[in-house]
Amino acid sequence: MSANDLYELDRQHLVHPVSAWATQEAEGPLVLDRGSGLTVKDHTGREYLDGFAGLWCVNVGYGQKTVVEAMNAQAEKLAYVTGYFGFASETAIRLAARLAELTPGDLDHIYLTQGGSDSVDSAVRLIRYYWSMKGEPQREHMIALEYGYHGSSSTGAGLTALANFHRGFALPLATQHHIEAPYPYRHRTGLDADVIADCEAALRAKVAELGADKVAAFFCEPVIGSGGVIVPPKGWLKAMEKTCRELGILFVVDEVITGFGRTASMFACDHEDVVPDMMTMAKGLTSGYAPMGALAISDRIYREIRDLTPDGKAIGHGATYSGHPVAAAAALEVIRLYTDGGILSQAQKIAPYFEARLRTLADHPLVGDIRISGLLAGIELVSDRETRAKFAPELKVGKKLLGLTRDLKLLVRCFDDGIIGLAPALTITPEEVDLIVERLRNAFDALMLQV
Ligand SMILES: Cc1ncc(COP(=O)(O)O)c(C=O)c1O
Structure with a gap:
């Protein structure tokens, strides 16, 4: 098809993500x-x-030919397996086990998603479920960072702190809050210790304002990505982990960008020996060769959810493509390239x-x-x-x-x-x-x- 034909069809039919529709139509695609x-x-x-x-x-x-070959081999053998009703594919099982091995600490349980927004959305839903099962359903509030990005699902976009994800979408929800980000260049002193202390104080103040027994979790990126690539001072992530532990709220680290070698370690959490309660992943998981993300859940939270759920009752969270075998095959080979490769x-x-x-x-x-x-x-x-x-x-x-x-x-x-x-x-x-x-x-x- 000629370039001109493609431009024209794009303008008429393809809706581009996070775009100004009229401008996109006028300018056409690359x-x-x-x-x-x-x-x-x-x-x-x-x-x-x-x-x-x-x-x-x-x-x-x-x-990367070996990734394509791994996907082809799986697609030829068996293109789809659901995770519902107890079914599983070998690639999904092996991927979950590999991620449990690679992620820090006791992040041993892996829910495979369709991408980063789905990973965040899954975290939000399971956190609400967790506190409800624990008999604390009033823990509705979630706190994230100014400039933060946590995808564009209908609740995740409220944790995102970017105005165009809120404007016209009735977000953030009344239960979603944002605190000062660790932004040394635009901080009052720019000194590492002050940046860290101010963020800690902001989190404590927000939790006190909302009520210590009303807050479910704090979400953050180890390096803020879509909000402008903001790198916090060394020690910041550890300090936020410690503060969450002291406040008794769950600590969720969104490694959708930073995971899989992006910050020159497998995960950004590894730089500071941080072990969150939940970690969200996507992007580098399959390196874009197939859409897939993951939510890692700590052993402690997993067991509590498992044991508090009434006998035989299914936890109503899932999707057709959770654990897709072809995407899992891509992820396994991509991870092999990072490590053995x-x-x-x-x-x-x-x-x-x-x-x-x-x-x-x-x-x-x-x-x-x-x-x-x-x-x-x-x-x-x-x-x-x-x-x-x-x-x-x-x-x-x-x-x-x-x-x-x-x-x-x-x-x-x-x-x-x-x-x-x-x-x-x-x-x-x-x-x-x-x-x-x-x-x-x-x-x-x-x-x-x-x-
Ligand atoms: C930190 C972070 N979380 C979540 C997401 C959402 O991921 P996705 O676009 O795969 O839905 C992104 C996407 O850029 C991200 O950077």
Whole structure:
């Protein structure tokens, strides 16, 4: 089909996620057609360097043949098995066991989902169920972070703290709350200890305001992703874990972006020996080769839910594609690539170079802040480095950057407010790191002429 035909059909029929429908229709799609490693080609054959791994998910890079083979083999053998009525597939069982092994501490029980939003939604439902079974149904309130993102399910979008996920959707719910995020660059002192202490105090204050016996859980990302790649100070996650334990509320870590090597360890929780009550995962789980996520549940919570549920009564949470055998086959092979295949150690080796090269951009007059955790990075551009002032919204800096980087054959995330997100495949080479940095500098130079 010709490029023009595709553009036209897209405009008429394909509804794009998180898009301004009229703008999308007017501008049409960029149709990507094939990929290998970090390189993707569009439908006209133009090549781009993907510095964002699709949507921070293709951690093993494009074109990994063994993943495709594993999926094919499973699809040929048995394309579908339900998890309902006691059925299971070998791939789903092995995947659950492998995830129990890889996730920290006693996160030993795995509910396989259809993606990140479903993982968060499953956590929310099971937390409500848990407290109800424990005889504390009044624990309705959930607390998350400003700038946080927890997907777009009808309740998860309320834990998300981004305005366009609330506007017109009657969210957040009265039971959903947001507290100050650990954002050193925009914090009153920017000192690690103060950032941590302020977040702890904010959580305590919110729980006191709502009533200590009314709060069910606190949700957070170890590095805030879609809210602008905000990297908290070291020790922050541990401090939040400790605070939740003291307050007697459940602690949920959303590792949908940070999981599977993105921060140069299997999970971000591993950096600080954190063991949450529940952990949500997706993206790097299958590296985007198939849609799948997971919710890991601690042994303690699992057993309580199991034992408090009335005899023989099914817990009403499930989906047709939970534990899909083909997606599970993809995940098993992707995980093998991270571990035995050496991709996680490759990421650990290249991460210091990625950081050092990105930090060379700090001298650019538009760059206010550079934040990095492994192969996850955010660059915050500002209109004034002294005052840290953001660009006026009418300048549409995000949109300009998107155009400029694409013209330079670089795919990165350009947030509306002038923040750039980077999350290349973990297989990135030093030459590709250099290319990303060179193209970013050129894009910033070009942007200077337009703002
Ligand atoms: C931290 C976090 N949680 C949840 C989600 C939702 O995942 P999905 O888009 O797979 O539904 C995302 C997606 O970007 C995410 O970054």
